[in-house]
Amino acid sequence: MQPNSTATREPEGNQMEEKGSDEKTVKYYRLSEVEEHNSFKSTWIIVNYKVYDVTKFLEEHPGGEEVLREQAGGDATESFEDVGHSTDAREMASTLLIGELHPDDRHKINKIPESLVTTVHETTSWWSNWLIPALAAAIVMLMYRIYRAEEA
Numbered sequence: 001m002q003p004n005s006t007a008t009r010e011p012e013g014n015q016m017e018e019k020g021s022d023e024k025t026v027k028y029y030r031l032s033e034v035e036e037h038n039s040f041k042s043t044w045i046i047v048n049y050k051v052y053d054v055t056k057f058l059e060e061h062p063g064g065e066e067v068l069r070e071q072a073g074g075d076a077t078e079s080f081e082d083v084g085h086s087t088d089a090r091e092m093a094s095t096l097l098i099g100e101l102h103p104d105d106r107h108k109i110n111k112i113p114e115s116l117v118t119t120v121h122e123t124t125s126w127w128s129n130w131l132i133p134a135l136a137a138a139i140v141m142l143m144y145r146i147y148r149a150e151e152a
């Protein structure tokens with residue numbers, strides 16, 4: 001349960017310990033708290049439910065401070081992963097870690113799963129895809145009947 005890659009520190013075991021975390025104790029932050037840290041005075045970002053204080057890192061960030069500012073006070077997971085940050089970058093991030101997003105707030109930053117969105121779209125297009133050909137078929141049938149009736 002405890003093996004961690006960089007484990008040189010022993011857990012102190014005096015407060016709540018959290019499995020899966022590199023550090024001994026975990027401080028949980030509510031989303032509202034993180035959102036307050038969205039200025040140059042204090043810039044926090046969330047990546048994979050972990051909260052990072054990047055205030056002092058803004059100027060050092062090789063990707064520029066602007067990209068970090070844009071994400072300040074919110075969830076930067078997607079942008080962070082899109083860049084394909086190196087292992088070095090991830091190690092650097094761990095030095096800026098201050099805690100984790102409170103489990104009760106994690107659903108708030110989850111986007112609607114793609115699959116669900118697709119299903120909604122598919123449902124809509126199924127109706128229109130079915131309705132238009134059916135109407136067209138009915139019109140053709142009607143015209144054919146009128147044509148036959150006139151011939152007789």
Ligand code: HEM
Pocket residue numbers: 045052054061062063064067068071076079080083084085086087088089090092093096
């Ligand atoms: C704790 C947070 C972060 C740390 C420690 C960090 C660190 C780094 C490092 C070390 C690099 C150099 C390239 C590499 O080693 O991968 C880098 C590049 C970059 N980062 Fe970050 N980064 C963080 C967050 C972010 C976020 C949230 C974004 C996007 C919103 C971002 C966007 C970029 C971009 C665009 C580059 C340049 C990539 C390139 O030129 O190829 N970074 N970052």
